[in-house]
Amino acid sequence: MSREPYLLPNGRVLRYSFNERMIHWMAGLSYVYLLLTGLAFWSPWLFWIAVVLGGATTSRELHPWFGVIFFIAVCLMFRMWGAQMQETPEDKAWWNNVGHYIRNEDDKMPSAGRFNGGQKLLFWGFFWNAVALLLTGLVLWFPHWIPWSLRFLRLVAVIVHPIAALLTIGLFIIHVYMGTAMERGAFGSVIRGDVSRAWANHHHHTWFQQILRDSEARK
Amino acid sequence: MSQAATEIVRISGHAGSVPGAGLNREFRVAKLVDTTTCIGCKACEVACLEWNGYTFTETTFDNSYQTMPETAWSYWNLIKFNEHEREDGSMMLLMRKDQCMHCADPGCLAACPADGAIVQFANGIVDFQEANCIGCGYCISGCPFNIPKFSPEARKVFKCTLCNDRVSQGLEPACIKACPTGCLHFGTKLEMNELAETRAKQLREHSGFPDAGVYDPPGVGGTHVIYVLHDAKNPELYGGLPKDPTIPVTVQLWKHPLKWLGNLAIVGGLVGVFVHFLRFGPKEVIEDEPVTKGEVGEKR
Numbered sequence: 001m002s003r004e005p006y007l008l009p010n011g012r013v014l015r016y017s018f019n020e021r022m023i024h025w026m027a028g029l030s031y032v033y034l035l036l037t038g039l040a041f042w043s044p045w046l047f048w049i050a051v052v053l054g055g056a057t058t059s060r061e062l063h064p065w066f067g068v069i070f071f072i073a074v075c076l077m078f079r080m081w082g083a084q085m086q087e088t089p090e091d092k093a094w095w096n097n098v099g100h101y102i103r104n105e106d107d108k109m110p111s112a113g114r115f116n117g118g119q120k121l122l123f124w125g126f127f128w129n130a131v132a133l134l135l136t137g138l139v140l141w142f143p144h145w146i147p148w149s150l151r152f153l154r155l156v157a158v159i160v161h162p163i164a165a166l167l168t169i170g171l172f173i174i175h176v177y178m179g180t181a182m183e184r185g186a187f188g189s190v191i192r193g194d195v196s197r198a199w200a201n202h203h204h205h206t207w208f209q210q211i212l213r214d215s216e217a218r219k
Numbered sequence: 220m221s222q223a224a225t226e227i228v229r230i231s232g233h234a235g236s237v238p239g240a241g242l243n244r245e246f247r248v249a250k251l252v253d254t255t256t257c258i259g260c261k262a263c264e265v266a267c268l269e270w271n272g273y274t275f276t277e278t279t280f281d282n283s284y285q286t287m288p289e290t291a292w293s294y295w296n297l298i299k300f301n302e303h304e305r306e307d308g309s310m311m312l313l314m315r316k317d318q319c320m321h322c323a324d325p326g327c328l329a330a331c332p333a334d335g336a337i338v339q340f341a342n343g344i345v346d347f348q349e350a351n352c353i354g355c356g357y358c359i360s361g362c363p364f365n366i367p368k369f370s371p372e373a374r375k376v377f378k379c380t381l382c383n384d385r386v387s388q389g390l391e392p393a394c395i396k397a398c399p400t401g402c403l404h405f406g407t408k409l410e411m412n413e414l415a416e417t418r419a420k421q422l423r424e425h426s427g428f429p430d431a432g433v434y435d436p437p438g439v440g441g442t443h444v445i446y447v448l449h450d451a452k453n454p455e456l457y458g459g460l461p462k463d464p465t466i467p468v469t470v471q472l473w474k475h476p477l478k479w480l481g482n483l484a485i486v487g488g489l490v491g492v493f494v495h496f497l498r499f500g501p502k503e504v505i506e507d508e509p510v511t512k513g514e515v516g517e518k519r
Binding site for chain 1: 357
């Protein structure tokens with residue numbers, strides 16, 4: 001990946017390749033469907049969502065299939081980003097300064113690599129919760145296949161599935177807020193794929209400096 | 220509730236007391252199954268199939284007199300057989316009519332997310348409204364008695380209705396009507412409890428079953444199907460009747476504390492990010508900020 005030309009001819013920086021964007025949206029769109037139909041089953045006050053989406057019977061039929069699509073996307077993300085999401089000493093420094101990050105005191109933030117500590121938390125949070133959601137979701141998909149003697153599987157699933165879903169909802173709210181409202185330029189990076197040099201230098205200094213050094217070395 | 224509409228509480232311009240005031244009418248119904256007089260003839264199984272319009276299909280032989288291992292989506296009434304050897308070496312053939320217990324505190328209803336798919340009537344009958352069922356199967360997880368069964372064809376869940384269609388017309392359930400030994404009774408909950416207690420006392424005092432008793436489990440608020448058992452201390456002997464059934468604890472946790480904690484967390488999260496935006500605004504990058512070339516990892 002590091003051999004790919006990151007500095008684009010238009011003077012911008014490639015942040016996410018076409019593959020990365022595709023997989024991101026495969027996960028993102030399937031997650032939104034899962035979230036909406038899941039919320040409909042979660043609370044009677046939100047049951048109307050399933051009605052809007054074609055009826056609760058349809059939602060019940062499709063929710064597991066979208067879950068499979070989502071899990072495949074998460075697996076592809078793991079293959080694509082897993083190595084880059086390993087924790088580094090930089091992430092520790094990032095978390096120690098997270099208060100500055102929240103208060104937008106970016107000048108006091110330590111330098112971050114391609115993914116900062118918060119993004120890595122998002123990744124691993126989604127990854128492990130997706131594993132839990134898949135395993136419990138399979139039980140909830142076919143509850144009638146579970147014999148009475150193994151009913152503890154159902155009883156574990158009915159409580160673990162919503163807990164894991166709630167954890168992802170917390171991550172999702174922060175992720176969508178940051179990606180659309182808080183970090184100007186971030187949404188464009190996952191749609192068009194590129195960011196400005198200033199953006200790259202500001203938010204992911206270590207990563208951008210590496211790109212500059214790589215490009216010098218290639219000359 | 221039609222009976223309530225005929226019960227007068229106050230009368231205008233009426234001298235003297237209101238006739239029938241203070242009358243305590245019992246709306247709750249119950250089915251009483253006396254396992255001690257059941258002969259395992261399965262007439263109730265056939266009556267159930269006939270009344271509900273199901274046909275008999277091929278089943279699994281389980282080395283017992285039992286028609287099939289457990290009730291099915293189109294077979295709501297099953298006599299469970301158990302050959303039980305007592306401590307004195309004598310053998311008992313225990314037979315128990317298994318069907319929906321119509322809990323006062325139904326786990327299926329608590330677990331169901333579909334609006335109107337499960338209702339509980341004032342007479343105690345818990346009924347599935349298949350038109351509203353979405354086939355999720357949460358009721359299967361919520362039931363402590365292994366009763367709701369999923370139909371792969373209809374993709375909905377079915378169970379015994381306590382013949383709600385008959386009871387609402389003043390008839391007894393089909394199984395009761397078919398029973399030849401009189402081990403099945405139907406009436407108000409109070410009458411059935413009384414009858415059951417009388418029979419249990421008789422068994423204790425005159426028939427040599429000192430542990431005979433009534434099964435009306437309080438963990439689910441009592442049931443609208445109650446049993447007389449020779450050995451009320453070991454209900455498991457009767458085809459796995461649970462000793463102290465309750466709504467499963469994880470279903471209770473999910474539907475009560477988790478639901479409110481989760482709702483609070485979701486709303487809190489949404490409010491939190493909104494307030495954050497009002498307070499701190501977006502992270503803007505000044506586009507003409509000089510792009511420094513520094514050492515990797517250096518603190519700017």
